[in-house]
Amino acid sequence: MPPKQVNIRALARELNLSVSTISKALRDSYEISPATKARVLALAASLQYQPNPYASSLRGKKSRTVGVVVPEVADSFFSLAINGIESVLKAAGYHVLICLTHEQLDNEKGILQEFRNGRVDGVLLSISRETADAGHIRALAEQEVPLVFFDRVLDEVAAAKVVTNDYESGYAATRHLAERGCRDIGFLGISNSLSISNKRMEGYLQALQDLGLPFRESNIVACSNDLLSNYRTITKLLQRRHRPDGLVASVEKLTASTYQACRDLNLRIPDDVKVICFSNLEIAAMLQPSLTTITQPAFEMGKAAAQLLLKAMKGKDVRGGDVVIPSVLEERGSTGALH
Amino acid sequence: MPPKQVNIRALARELNLSVSTISKALRDSYEISPATKARVLALAASLQYQPNPYASSLRGKKSRTVGVVVPEVADSFFSLAINGIESVLKAAGYHVLICLTHEQLDNEKGILQEFRNGRVDGVLLSISRETADAGHIRALAEQEVPLVFFDRVLDEVAAAKVVTNDYESGYAATRHLAERGCRDIGFLGISNSLSISNKRMEGYLQALQDLGLPFRESNIVACSNDLLSNYRTITKLLQRRHRPDGLVASVEKLTASTYQACRDLNLRIPDDVKVICFSNLEIAAMLQPSLTTITQPAFEMGKAAAQLLLKAMKGKDVRGGDVVIPSVLEERGSTGALH
DNA sequence: CTGAAAGCGCTAACAG
DNA sequence: CTGTTAGCGCTTTCAG
Numbered sequence A, B: 001m002p003p004k005q006v007n008i009r010a011l012a013r014e015l016n017l018s019v020s021t022i023s024k025a026l027r028d029s030y031e032i033s034p035a036t037k038a039r040v041l042a043l044a045a046s047l048q049y050q051p052n053p054y055a056s057s058l059r060g061k062k063s064r065t066v067g068v069v070v071p072e073v074a075d076s077f078f079s080l081a082i083n084g085i086e087s088v089l090k091a092a093g094y095h096v097l098i099c100l101t102h103e104q105l106d107n108e109k110g111i112l113q114e115f116r117n118g119r120v121d122g123v124l125l126s127i128s129r130e131t132a133d134a135g136h137i138r139a140l141a142e143q144e145v146p147l148v149f150f151d152r153v154l155d156e157v158a159a160a161k162v163v164t165n166d167y168e169s170g171y172a173a174t175r176h177l178a179e180r181g182c183r184d185i186g187f188l189g190i191s192n193s194l195s196i197s198n199k200r201m202e203g204y205l206q207a208l209q210d211l212g213l214p215f216r217e218s219n220i221v222a223c224s225n226d227l228l229s230n231y232r233t234i235t236k237l238l239q240r241r242h243r244p245d246g247l248v249a250s251v252e253k254l255t256a257s258t259y260q261a262c263r264d265l266n267l268r269i270p271d272d273v274k275v276i277c278f279s280n281l282e283i284a285a286m287l288q289p290s291l292t293t294i295t296q297p298a299f300e301m302g303k304a305a306a307q308l309l310l311k312a313m314k315g316k317d318v319r320g321g322d323v324v325i326p327s328v329l330e331e332r333g334s335t336g337a338l339h
Numbered sequence C: 001c002t003g004a005a006a007g008c009g010c011t012a013a014c015a016g
Numbered sequence D: 001c002t003g004t005t006a007g008c009g010c011t012t013t014c015a016g
Helices: A008-015 A019-026 A034-046 A053-060 A076-091 A105-117 A135-142 A166-179 A195-210 A227-239 A254-264 A298-313 B008-015 B019-026 B034-046 B053-060 B076-091 B105-117 B135-142 B166-179 B195-210 B227-239 B254-264 B298-313
Strands: A065-070 A095-100 A122-125 A147-150 A160-163 A185-189 A220-222 A246-249 A274-278 A292-295 A328-330 B065-070 B095-100 B122-125 B147-150 B160-164 B185-189 B220-222 B246-249 B274-278 B292-295 B323-325 B328-330
Touching: A008 A019, A008 A034, A019 A034, A053 B053, A065 A076, A065 A105, A076 A095, A076 A298, A095 B095, A105 A122, A105 A135, A122 A298, A135 A147, A147 A298, A160 A298, A166 A185, A166 A195, A166 A246, A166 A274, A166 A292, A166 A328, A185 A195, A220 A227, A227 A254, A246 A254, A254 A274, B008 B019, B008 B034, B019 B034, B065 B076, B065 B105, B076 B095, B076 B298, B105 B122, B105 B135, B122 B298, B135 B147, B147 B298, B160 B166, B160 B298, B166 B185, B166 B195, B166 B246, B166 B274, B166 B292, B166 B328, B185 B195, B220 B227, B227 B254, B246 B254, B254 B274, B298 B323
Parallel strands: A065 A095, A065 A122, A122 A147, A147 A160, A185 A220, A185 A246, A246 A274, A274 A292, B065 B095, B065 B122, B122 B147, B147 B160, B160 B323, B185 B220, B185 B246, B246 B274, B274 B292
Antiparallel strands: A292 A328, B292 B328
């Protein structure tokens, strides 16, 4: 049975070698004879030697760890994006430290503050719904910690960004509803500082205008991060005398509340209200009715962001290299297609 | 603008103090005068001093980090459990390092191997579907790294466990289908080494026996980790001459495949086949038809596991303190209730 | 080819 | 109350 904590010195003692020889052998240095290397490697394997990561990081000033800062993990988009990120970074020998802001700016600030002294070699960030100001993000940039935004970006920060075509998707969603006969389309936003929400909304507004549909201020509602309050907000919208006959829900989280509100108000989807959601729900086709979605390329966005970050961590300037990966409109029952 | 990397020595130089005085002041030691503390804290704040975590960890032999090893994050159960874990550990000042096995034993081994030299102070583990042998887990235990299992446990390892009542839930699911008129009930398992799958199946078998329902070997099918292959497996089961009139799906991942298979075969749920799934899908009530679920207390299980681990990391022996938190059967349309 | 020694940033004896 | 010093485990000159 191997001893409790086997370190490089234990190996050295055992083989009557110096610690530096061991270290070099383990790192396959050309300075070490093949015979010695073999002996060292054999012993290391038999004792299940595992280098202390903190010692290496302290010494080498690099952690081989990337911080991934996201609002939430209980969300199809982010969990798929994380899978994409992980697939790339793991192959490149990096660890992934997932940090959750729970949509709160204070948490985000705290996490980025912690990243200011070498904990991570780079950061992938999707900002919280509360994040409007870039102070804490710029502070990171000042420490020269490589940073790549994905999905929820802050335009004013000069860092690489991987996004989807939010504006076009908002436009396409709205046009789709119009083509399906909607004349009075509502937009469910999630934050008025969030790039994705705003761009999707701008697409929505432009589509209304291009299609000659009326714009009503009251058709745009701001949702929160609380399920019940979103349910109430949507219910109120649908109880109005002139209720919308179509809804664009700008994030996945609003799906359940929207469906529940319609059900409780005895509004039939798609007959009374048509619904399209930005969503990566795997089960969208099985909803009642099946849900027309704008599906984001979550996994691919994660991969692309990780790849950009790898480049940035190698010292390349990637700030110009923004990536846009388009979303896909999947037509289903909630906008009146046969399921 | 603060300098690039501000460390304790920079603070010391600036204030004409020694590094140890700074260190003590920052840790609010009784040895330091209030006046000095104030000066140090003020400077640290103004320079946004952030201690190097690797130096502290190396020195103190503790990382204030917990490793959370799960099969997958794109899954309602695990993402909610992670939220529960994080809520407890963050409050206790720990970091959470989420590691994904993607249901592969080799990944799990690699991750636990890495945990053998101080990277984490404790581990929360939910094993992969491939994990049958406990060697790599016992190896961790030998290094005296505190470990708590949650949900997917390995009975043969002497470590604390937080689980739900899998046997009773399998029993309850089966009885529920029987009460709804099913006479020929199938069971969709996910692995025959996995505790949860086996216990749920034992409950299923016992219920069949107690209720005098026939047991057919062929009614038990083993699913994989691949969506398409699961879809084919379930389709084949439902195409048999004597196809089941009820299905117990033992994990959330099987929901979409089951619904899709029924749809493609023109089998109506619940008329032709009744379905109950172990699932934490928030949107279960909005499926077509709404899905009867066994809902696991994911968040609470995560919390309980984290709390146990905190105790274990304080040196307490928690191996006896297993926790069982019951699941809840939510009756909906897929087993014939009015939605 | 191998070894001695310095030092990453921080903490904690121990002295003063 | 403050400072000096040693050392966590590892990597990397620089000497031999």
